[in-house]
Amino acid sequence: MSKIGDRIADILAKNDEHQFSLIAVSKTKPMSEIQEAYDAGHRQFGENKVQELVDKYEELPKDIEWHMIGHLQRNKVKYLAPFVHLIHGVDSLRLLKQINKEGEKIDRTIPCLLQIHIAKEETKFGFDKDEIDALITEKVLEEMPYVTVKGLMGMATNTTDMEVVKQEFTSLRSLYNELQPILDLDTLSMGMSGDYQLALACGSNMIRVGSAIFGQRNYAK
Numbered sequence: 170m171s172k173i174g175d176r177i178a179d180i181l182a183k184n185d186e187h188q189f190s191l192i193a194v195s196k197t198k199p200m201s202e203i204q205e206a207y208d209a210g211h212r213q214f215g216e217n218k219v220q221e222l223v224d225k226y227e228e229l230p231k232d233i234e235w236h237m238i239g240h241l242q243r244n245k246v247k248y249l250a251p252f253v254h255l256i257h258g259v260d261s262l263r264l265l266k267q268i269n270k271e272g273e274k275i276d277r278t279i280p281c282l283l284q285i286h287i288a289k290e291e292t293k294f295g296f297d298k299d300e301i302d303a304l305i306t307e308k309v310l311e312e313m314p315y316v317t318v319k320g321l322m323g324m325a326t327n328t329t330d331m332e333v334v335k336q337e338f339t340s341l342r343s344l345y346n347e348l349q350p351i352l353d354l355d356t357l358s359m360g361m362s363g364d365y366q367l368a369l370a371c372g373s374n375m376i377r378v379g380s381a382i383f384g385q386r387n388y389a390k
């Protein structure tokens with residue numbers, strides 16, 4: 170087995186008391202490393218840049234499930250619409266409407282997660298609770314047959330204070346519990362390399378792990 174394959178197997182084995190999907194976050198990493206993970210049996214990968222995601226989709230085996238985990242600009246939805254497995258970072262109604270529009274053009278219903286703003290940082294995107302409540306009371310989703318909202322996604326504050334992270338994960342899980350029966354959700358995407366064990370303990374069922382699988386990213390190159 171490869172080193173990358175070993176790390177994936179390790180994360181799965183060490184957390185097998187939980188039911189979850191592992192999204193291997195391959196952003197900035199070469200095709201060869203994704204192929205290595207693929208050859209070890211992994212099929213779910215996450216990217217945060219549209220161009221990079223499309224290039225990798227075109228080059229690599231077609232049974233890979235591609236997850237768009239980053240901030241998505243509306244004018245780029247069309248490039249992903251035909252094949253993306255799940256869009257995690259849907260952070261505005263305008264984006265959701267655009268996804269619906271692109272889905273309609275190609276007659277494909279596109280699976281999405283609503284990104285919820287749980288972190289303290291201003292820079293993190295997402296809906297807040299009031300906006301979600303409005304989505305539901307105004308029956309907005311019912312007017313968008315080409316998107317399926319499968320669940321919620323959140324990113325905790327970037328801090329070493331695990332109490333803060335735990336609070337944020339717990340509050341996202343309770344929002345998920347509240348919305349799950351109303352919207353028929355099945356996916357809660359929370360947890361990254363530094364906090365996925367805590368996220369799983371707080372009820373995540375999809376983790377997005379990059380550096381713990383592929384090593385540190387080098388943005389300079």
Ligand SMILES: *Cc1c(COP(=O)(O)O)cnc(C)c1O
Pocket residue numbers: 194196217238239324360361362363377378379380381
């Ligand atoms: C990069 C990224 C990850 C993975 O981060 P690591 O700390 O390398 O595991 C997870 N989620 C999102 C949204 C990201 O952009």
